[in-house]
Amino acid sequence: MELDGSRLDVLLLESGGFEEDSATQDLYAGHSRGHPGADLEYSRLRFFGGSTNHWGGFCRPLDEQDFMERPWVPGSGWPMTRADLEPFYARAEPLVELDDGDYSFNHWRSAVPPIFAGPLFERRLEPVIFQLSPPTAMGVLHGATISQSANVRLLLHANAVDLRESDDTRHIETVSIACLDGSRFAIRPRAVVLATGGIENPRLLLASRSVSTHGVGNARDLVGRFYMDHPSHEAANILLRKPSSDARRPAFQRVFAQATLRPEVEREERLMRFMTSIHVGHEMFEEPESYRALREILVAFGHFDWPGSLGEQAGIFIGDINGAIRHGYQRYLADAEALGLRVHAETAPNRDSRITLSTDVDALGMPRVIRDWRLGEIDRHTIRRGLEIVGEEAGRTGLGRLKFHDWVLDDEFVVPGGGSWHHIGTTRMHDDPARGVVDADCRVHGVGNLFIAGSSVFPTSGMANPTLTILALAIRLADHLKRWRPDAR
Numbered sequence: 001m002e003l004d005g006s007r008l009d010v011l012l013l014e015s016g017g018f019e020e021d022s023a024t025q026d027l028y029a030g031h032s033r034g035h036p037g038a039d040l041e042y043s044r045l046r047f048f049g050g051s052t053n054h055w056g057g058f059c060r061p062l063d064e065q066d067f068m069e070r071p072w073v074p075g076s077g078w079p080m081t082r083a084d085l086e087p088f089y090a091r092a093e094p095l096v097e098l099d100d101g102d103y104s105f106n107h108w109r110s111a112v113p114p115i116f117a118g119p120l121f122e123r124r125l126e127p128v129i130f131q132l133s134p135p136t137a138m139g140v141l142h143g144a145t146i147s148q149s150a151n152v153r154l155l156l157h158a159n160a161v162d163l164r165e166s167d168d169t170r171h172i173e174t175v176s177i178a179c180l181d182g183s184r185f186a187i188r189p190r191a192v193v194l195a196t197g198g199i200e201n202p203r204l205l206l207a208s209r210s211v212s213t214h215g216v217g218n219a220r221d222l223v224g225r226f227y228m229d230h231p232s233h234e235a236a237n238i239l240l241r242k243p244s245s246d247a248r249r250p251a252f253q254r255v256f257a258q259a260t261l262r263p264e265v266e267r268e269e270r271l272m273r274f275m276t277s278i279h280v281g282h283e284m285f286e287e288p289e290s291y292r293a294l295r296e297i298l299v300a301f302g303h304f305d306w307p308g309s310l311g312e313q314a315g316i317f318i319g320d321i322n323g324a325i326r327h328g329y330q331r332y333l334a335d336a337e338a339l340g341l342r343v344h345a346e347t348a349p350n351r352d353s354r355i356t357l358s359t360d361v362d363a364l365g366m367p368r369v370i371r372d373w374r375l376g377e378i379d380r381h382t383i384r385r386g387l388e389i390v391g392e393e394a395g396r397t398g399l400g401r402l403k404f405h406d407w408v409l410d411d412e413f414v415v416p417g418g419g420s421w422h423h424i425g426t427t428r429m430h431d432d433p434a435r436g437v438v439d440a441d442c443r444v445h446g447v448g449n450l451f452i453a454g455s456s457v458f459p460t461s462g463m464a465n466p467t468l469t470i471l472a473l474a475i476r477l478a479d480h481l482k483r484w485r486p487d488a489r
């Protein structure tokens with residue numbers, strides 16, 4: 001989108017077509033080890049528009065402290081600040097149909113449940129605002145611009161399967177393309193931007209072994225390492241002293257508030273970023289029997305597409321029937337006796353948490369991936385301690401008492417819901433080639449014409465969902481490419 005109308009001649013290679021097809025989707029299948037995460041095949045979509053064809057639309061820039069080095073988090077610190085990214089966030093928002101760049105609590109105070117302006121947030125907690133994209137399916141909204149572009153050519157069903165380096169490994173000479181119908185060809189680009197998602201980016205680098213036998217950009221054995229996601233699940237309840245409707249959400253929402261720890265609390269307690277939703281009922285996604293029955297009848301008549309847990313969380317509703325039901329559903333829960341807490345936490349960069357290549361291959365002969373996601377001590381401590389602090393504040397303010405779900409009490413707990421479908425950190429950004437795969441321009445260290453877009457470049461994940469930052473970095477990269485000259489190799 002950003003390069004449309006520029007002087008650059010752009011070839012956009014897309015593995016899929018305009019719709020999902022199972023043979024292409026199967027190219028995403030892989031193996032999981034370690035902490036269970038979102039299913040590799042179904043948590044990503046391999047067709048035009050990518051995973052935004054089924055994302056939730058939660059948007060928030062990373063916070064200032066996310067870019068800073070935190071002495072208690074090895075590997076933290078970005079080679080840029082939040083202020084550096086600010087103009088790019090502003091340009092990213094319209095791409096996902098957001099038109100208000102203000103994320104401050106005061107701006108949205110009247111649009112979120114009253115609990116967020118109450119005493120619970122006086123001392124150690126603070127509310128944070130997420131804006132909700134409709135959610136925009138990027139391929140649907142922006143497909144026409146790309147199809148009609150004079151300088152961006154879209155090639156569908158074209159899988160990049162190999163990046164071939166020059167003999168001195170200092171630039172990419174050719175990109176090999178394979179199609180499921182058996183055809184194969186190669187192109188010789190001036191520059192390459194790898195933008196295949198946080199798992200495929202390292203997969204393609206690692207699998208490109210024709211010159212560097214350890215893979216492209218991997219001289220320091222960093223590609224694929226430091227894999228992160230946001231563990232997320234229902235984790236505790238606040239049993240209220242008095243029934244209350246203060247956490248009740250409006251039926252239709254543009255924004256969504258969550259609770260987080262104040263930066264000084266995170267610092268004093270040496271925690272990762274921690275966030276929890278506060279919602280009525282024992283389970284955020286619990287459906288009362290009466291509504292479940294109604295839904296089944298409507299589904300039987302083919303009128304109703306209950307959006308499932310994700311839609312429920314995001315407040316995404318398909319059609320008026322959903323809205324009407326939700327309205328009644330919210331009323332049903334109005335005087336809650338308990339609040340549910342659903343955690344969503346940052347995890348620390350960990351070398352051993354990684355994407356590697358398996359020995360089995362997909363239909364194009366590409367090695368499938370093995371994802372080995374690891375949670376460390378600080379990650380588990382953050383989740384438990386963050387909840388405890390919410391509990392301490394609930395007790396101090398007389399709101400109620402916190403009760404953990406059983407899984408949180410296990411010292412080596414596994415977060416039952418796995419991750420949040422965010423694949424982060426596998427080609428991390430650092431000025432020093434010994435500590436990062438790409439530099440601050442998202443260029444692969446040592447390879448003059450290879451750039452990476454996507455959450456794989458984040459050195460740390462922050463607590464916000466990644467897509468708005470992915471877009472901001474991509475726009476920044478597009479600006480850089482417009483100025484870039486090949487002799488910069």
Ligand SMILES: Cc1cc2nc3c(=O)[nH]c(=O)nc-3n(C[C@H](O)[C@H](O)[C@H](O)COP(=O)(O)OP(=O)(O)OC[C@H]3O[C@@H](n4cnc5c(N)ncnc54)[C@H](O)[C@@H]3O)c2cc1C
Nearest residue numbers: 015046047050051055056057058160197421454465466467
């Ligand atoms: C259920 C779900 C809910 C989510 N909710 C949110 C949310 O609320 N907020 C948020 O910020 N994020 C959310 N996400 C994450 C969000 O979808 C991703 O962060 C985002 O889509 C990543 O963008 P990307 O362009 O880097 O990768 P993708 O969207 O995965 O796009 C990669 C593209 O590359 C193509 N491709 C892959 N391999 C090749 C190849 N070898 N050759 C050619 N083309 C290739 C794919 O077909 C695809 O078009 C959610 C994800 C899921 C699954």
